[in-house]
Amino acid sequence: xxxxxxxxxxxxxxxxxxxxxxxxxxxxxxxxxxxxxxxxxxxxxxxxxxxxxxxxxxxxxxxxxxxxxxxxxxxxxxxxxxxxxxxxxxxxxxxxxxxxxxxxxxxxxxxxxxxxxxxxxxxxxxxxxxxxxxxxxxxxxxxxxxxxxxxxxxxxxxxxxxxxxxxxxxxxxxxxxxxxxxxxxxxxxxxxxxxxxxxxxxxxxxxxxxxxxxxxxxxxxxxxxxxxxxxxxxxxxxxxxxxxxxxxxxxxxxxxxxxxxxxxxxxxxxxxxxxxxxxxxxxxxxxxxxxxxxxxxxxxxxxxxxxxxxxxxxxxxxxxxxxxxxxxxxxxxxxxxxxxxxxxxxxxxxxxxxxxxxxxxxxxxxxxxxxxxxxxxxxxxxxxxxxxxxxxxxxxxxxxxxxxxxxxxxxxxxxxxxxxxxxxxxxxxxxxx
Amino acid sequence: xxxxxxxxxxxxxxxxxxxxxxxxxxxxxxxxxxxxxxxxxxxxxxxxxxxxxxxxxxxxxxxxxxxxxxxxxxxxxxxxxxxxxxxxxxxxxxxxxxxxxxxxxxxxxxxxxxxxxxxxxxxxxxxxxxxxxxxxxxxxxxxxxxxxxxxxxxxxxxxxxxxxxxxxxxxxxxxxxxxxxxxxxxxxxxxxxxxxxxxxxxxxxxxxxxxxxxxxxxxxxxxxxxxxxxxxxxxxxxxxxxxxxxxxxxxxxxxxxxxxxxxxxxxxxxxxxxxxxxxxxxxxxxxxxxxxxxxxxxxxxxxxxxxxxxxxxxxxxxxxxxxxxxxxxxxxxxxxxxxxxxxxxxxxxxxxxxxxxxxxxxxxxxxxxxxxxxxxxxxxxxxxxxxxxxxxxxxxxxxxxxxxxxxxxxxxxxxxxxxxxxxxxxxxxxxxxxxxxxxxxxxxxxxxxxxxxxxxxxxxxxxxxxx
Numbered sequence: 001x002x003x004x005x006x007x008x009x010x011x012x013x014x015x016x017x018x019x020x021x022x023x024x025x026x027x028x029x030x031x032x033x034x035x036x037x038x039x040x041x042x043x044x045x046x047x048x049x050x051x052x053x054x055x056x057x058x059x060x061x062x063x064x065x066x067x068x069x070x071x072x073x074x075x076x077x078x079x080x081x082x083x084x085x086x087x088x089x090x091x092x093x094x095x096x097x098x099x100x101x102x103x104x105x106x107x108x109x110x111x112x113x114x115x116x117x118x119x120x121x122x123x124x125x126x127x128x129x130x131x132x133x134x135x136x137x138x139x140x141x142x143x144x145x146x147x148x149x150x151x152x153x154x155x156x157x158x159x160x161x162x163x164x165x166x167x168x169x170x171x172x173x174x175x176x177x178x179x180x181x182x183x184x185x186x187x188x189x190x191x192x193x194x195x196x197x198x199x200x201x202x203x204x205x206x207x208x209x210x211x212x213x214x215x216x217x218x219x220x221x222x223x224x225x226x227x228x229x230x231x232x233x234x235x236x237x238x239x240x241x242x243x244x245x246x247x248x249x250x251x252x253x254x255x256x257x258x259x260x261x262x263x264x265x266x267x268x269x270x271x272x273x274x275x276x277x278x279x280x281x282x283x284x285x286x287x288x289x290x291x292x293x294x295x296x297x298x299x300x301x302x303x304x305x306x307x308x309x310x311x312x313x314x315x316x317x318x319x320x321x322x323x324x325x326x327x328x329x330x331x332x333x334x335x336x337x338x339x340x341x342x343x344x345x346x347x348x349x350x351x352x353x354x355x356x357x358x359x360x361x362x363x364x365x366x367x368x369x370x371x372x373x374x375x376x377x378x379x380x381x382x383x384x385x386x387x388x389x390x391x392x393x394x395x396x397x398x399x400x401x402x403x404x405x406x407x408x409x410x411x412x413x414x415x416x417x418x419x420x421x422x423x424x425x426x427x428x429x430x431x432x433x
Numbered sequence: 434x435x436x437x438x439x440x441x442x443x444x445x446x447x448x449x450x451x452x453x454x455x456x457x458x459x460x461x462x463x464x465x466x467x468x469x470x471x472x473x474x475x476x477x478x479x480x481x482x483x484x485x486x487x488x489x490x491x492x493x494x495x496x497x498x499x500x501x502x503x504x505x506x507x508x509x510x511x512x513x514x515x516x517x518x519x520x521x522x523x524x525x526x527x528x529x530x531x532x533x534x535x536x537x538x539x540x541x542x543x544x545x546x547x548x549x550x551x552x553x554x555x556x557x558x559x560x561x562x563x564x565x566x567x568x569x570x571x572x573x574x575x576x577x578x579x580x581x582x583x584x585x586x587x588x589x590x591x592x593x594x595x596x597x598x599x600x601x602x603x604x605x606x607x608x609x610x611x612x613x614x615x616x617x618x619x620x621x622x623x624x625x626x627x628x629x630x631x632x633x634x635x636x637x638x639x640x641x642x643x644x645x646x647x648x649x650x651x652x653x654x655x656x657x658x659x660x661x662x663x664x665x666x667x668x669x670x671x672x673x674x675x676x677x678x679x680x681x682x683x684x685x686x687x688x689x690x691x692x693x694x695x696x697x698x699x700x701x702x703x704x705x706x707x708x709x710x711x712x713x714x715x716x717x718x719x720x721x722x723x724x725x726x727x728x729x730x731x732x733x734x735x736x737x738x739x740x741x742x743x744x745x746x747x748x749x750x751x752x753x754x755x756x757x758x759x760x761x762x763x764x765x766x767x768x769x770x771x772x773x774x775x776x777x778x779x780x781x782x783x784x785x786x787x788x789x790x791x792x793x794x795x796x797x798x799x800x801x802x803x804x805x806x807x808x809x810x811x812x813x814x815x816x817x818x819x820x821x822x823x824x825x826x827x828x829x830x831x832x833x834x835x836x837x838x839x840x841x842x843x844x845x846x847x848x849x850x851x852x853x854x855x856x857x858x859x860x861x862x863x864x865x866x867x868x869x870x871x872x873x874x875x876x877x878x879x880x881x882x883x884x885x886x887x888x889x890x891x892x893x894x895x896x897x898x899x900x
Contacts, residue, residue, distance in 0.1 A: 318792075
């Protein structure tokens with residue numbers, strides 16, 4: 001066992017090398033855009049990016065070739081809405097940077113400095129095939145939670161792919177609690193903060209008069225200006241059908257808002273309106289219980305029904321664990337495929353389901369041309385799986401991020417190996433490492 | 434009706450438990466009048482009024498059977514009649530005249546899934562403050578509370594667990610804020626107006642205990658004992674010492690004032706009430722085991738047991754079940770050392786292995802949790818068959834609940850608690866097609882009216898939806 005670990009440590013060093021040019025051949029190739037898998041496909045990654053993928057692709061001379069032996073080869077999973085990197089152990093407050101409930105800042109918070117690329121959740125999620133994540137802050141003391149980022153889960157210190165990639169705000173019950181106890185207060189506070197930001201944009205000198213008791217601080221105003229003009233997508237947690245319609249209505253006052261709905265548990269009840277507004281939706285798709293009065297219509301058919309209505313639906317993992325178990329994305333997507341066999345239910349085809357955990361979330365955050373599929377020009381985030389990636393228990397056998405081969409060893413693997421034989425031998429277990 | 438219900442609750446039925454916790458008497462026949470005064474700890478003043486619903490003699494043929502005890506039959510035929518499993522065999526098993534015949538080709542038949550750790554009903558949905566009925570967090574030891582007095586039968590979670598998860602039996606536990614949380618209750622997953630209408634007839638009671646972070650955090654925050662792990666043990670031991678003294682008095686035949694807390698603990702000491710101990714860390718489980726020896730009780734199962742893989746030999750030696758998640762980790766310090774191979778490693782050691790949920794969502798797919806654990810074990814090189822892994826959801830949890838003589842496997846004479854899956858239940862693409870409880874068809878994915886709708890969801894958006 002010790003020898004195996006030494007080998008993996010050596011391999012780790014090798015994998016930390018720069019991006020390789022690589023061709024993966026003989027693949028059951030999943031592009032991730034909703035198209036069907038291509039048997040005998042090839043994907044070529046050069047300079048950290050996909051340059052070609054499909055059938056009958058010639059491998060350029062001098063490019064290292066990996067034979068996938070007919071296995072599934074896919075883009076890495078994109079965690080659609082998560083807190084991965086913001087927390088190690090949730091109940092250990094010092095290791096948990098999800099939320100900042102005692103700050104006087106809100107929209108201006110930027111989670112980038114809170115991310116820990118060396119945290120063990122990064123490796124565990126990476127070993128499950130997750131290569132990128134949309135990470136949102138949990139909350140502040142004010143209505144807006146702050147700015148999230150798009151990150152990679154690579155085995156290096158450069159984690160942020162796009163900082164300030166989104167602003168996050170919760171409406172519904174959580175938003176009402178933040179705003180003073182009523183949804184009426186949420187909508188007014190939202191509007192007033194955006195108007196304040198707009199007036200600041202027109203006359204920055206006015207800021208001096210705001211003082212520390214102001215509704216928002218300068219940094220918040222800076223962030224909200226970019227929300228108002230649509231530079232930063234606004235991710236909105238909202239679940240009740242009526243709340244969804246009211247959130248879509250925010251565009252009447254602020255027409256450039258780039259809305260993304262998060263949760264949308266009752267989205268299927270107002271699917272035509274969401275589709276007409278061309279607003280993408282991120283769902284945690286197996287939420288099917290009326291956990292609160294804003295989720296009475298919860299059903300696992302939500303994702304399928306909204307997709308049928310023409311909504312761009314992404315599948316994420318956030319109504320349960322949103323930091324440690326991003327690998328559930330494949331299981332959840334698989335469940336949606338299973339639903340297609342149940343009379344009265346609505347699910348997704350396999351191809352749609354895989355796109356919902358790869359290209360769809362990339363598109364929702366405005367990075368569909370950068371990540372989330374194996375189309376030319378996208379990041380070289382590639383996974384070879386030991387079996388159907390949406391099946392339970394399938395695991396990656398190899399992962400590349402930006403064309404760099406990644407370690408798939410986790411702290412959990414180390415514990416497992418140490419206790420493969422739990423009874424002490426000639427020395428205590430602590431000497432087995 | 435109300436009158437007869439009241440009359441029924443006044444009839445205290447004495448459950449008579451065998452040494453292994455399995456009841457010796459049939460559910461629907463009251464025990465013969467005991468010769469000595471009944472032990473108060475095992476009397477049941479809130480007796481089950483559950484009854485099996487009418488059933489049609491049914492034959493499922495051409496089906497792959499996991500019998501729940503590690504057996505597998507290809508092209509199997511299973512007969513369900515009079516609420517019981519009648520016969521289990523291969524393609525040559527004759528189907529008697531008059532049976533409803535279901536073609537199970539390409540499908541799988543298993544015993545109903547049993548979850549030993551649920552808070553449906555005591556932390557129901559909607560999860561509003563008015564429904565927080567799982568932790569009597571006003572004292573670190575509350576053996577006097579009975580969770581059946583908290584369970585809300587209209588929790589929609591019961592219906593989801595049935596339709597999506599094939600759950601036919603489940604144990605509802607008090608929460609883990611307290612060192613001794615109170616009595617559990619075992620339920621048949623059949624909708625009912627009252628909790629008595631769900632109670633598994635004759636199932637022994639359980640006692641919820643907890644070690645580790647939760648009790649010391651909850652009471653430490655209140656500025657009272659326990660605020661440390663050593664405080665946890667001190668309070669536990671003082672309580673057991675008191676219980677031992679109470680039981681001694683009881684056994685000597687002396688008159689004792691009723692003490693609801695001590696009655697329950699005396700029931701544990703006499704082996705009638707089974708201890709279900711929430712515990713994550715290996716070192717703490719080992720200490721709890723010694724404490725159980727110190728006071729002469731048995732831990733039936735450690736729940737969560739995130740570090741069971743560090744001491745599977747100890748669990749095997751002590752005959753203690755470990756009820757585990759497949760892959761939960763990192764949410765608290767004592768869950769930091771979780772490994773996905775935990776379940777498979779416990780299984781490999783020959784200890785009683787159980788997959789549990791502790792969750793209103795994962796109870797809807799315990800089969801999938803088992804599948805992930807199975808895959809992790811196989812990746813590690815273990816050879817575990819699908820049918821062996823199904824014991825984690827069937828006979829093993831039935832043993833931990835003391836009902837293994839009555840349910841938990843497809844053996845002739847046992848309760849006809851069964852699930853027909855539309856494909857291999859270890860696939861993400863598979864769902865229950867039909868669920869029988871005591872032979873009655875309680876869910877049918879192909880018949881929209883065989884899908885229960887709780888009172889809470891009636892008249893709400895999505896009533897009767899597939900969910």
